[in-house]
Amino acid sequence: MACFIVPATEAIVTTIAAKVLAKKEKNMEIHHEGSSAGIVEKSHFSRKLGWLNNMLWGGSALLALEHVWHGEVVPWFPFLTAASDASSRAEMFHEMATVGVAMAALVTVTWAIMVLVSSRIEKREDTTASVSEAAAETVSTSDNK
């Protein structure tokens, strides 16, 4: 009926959050100019928030097409056929509260898992890099001796 409105609303919020975060990160980058690029790249959470934005906007747009296809969304006011009378309006709100919220939650949980996995990979790569760096340093100091 109108379940796609819930993830679309979340998409608006996360897009604004990503924009604000990107601005803050840019300011931080200027502040930390001269530090290694890896540190700056790793702190780019706004880039990861972009994944969620793409999933939410893409999913909502494609689901909106499905609703147009089934005649649930129309190009005239009130745009949702279910919003025309009280009983179907209640049904629509119930669907938004159940299916819509579940959709938004599932996409967000999937994104959170993606962020967790990517952070783990980044951490592992950092540890490997620092271990090999330390090993190279040890070799060079023993060579100097």
Place this chain on the structure above:
Amino acid sequence: MTLLISVFAAVIATVVWYKHAPNDNWKVGTLALMYWGASLMWMCDAIFEYAELKEEFFQPAAADMLNDLFLGLTVVALGLVIWLVVLLVKDPKGVLRGKLLAKKND
């Protein structure tokens, strides 16, 4: 059927993205995420529908399947159009920007 088609589209887009990773000049990653988002949402819809219809969910009428097939293909086409617009707006290769600047300089 729509869910199946969008999952196939998501898998194909992800494989293409992975083949060219870390280079994402074509913004295929965006397309893959869009299809995955839609697939997850339709999966959620399917779970609720299954809870309501039970076994009937797996026995759709031929006419409904055909309608869903057309819808699935239309959804894939819309996803491709959105991706194309994103690609042209972001213009990662600077092709459009170059052409516009060249015209301005003329």
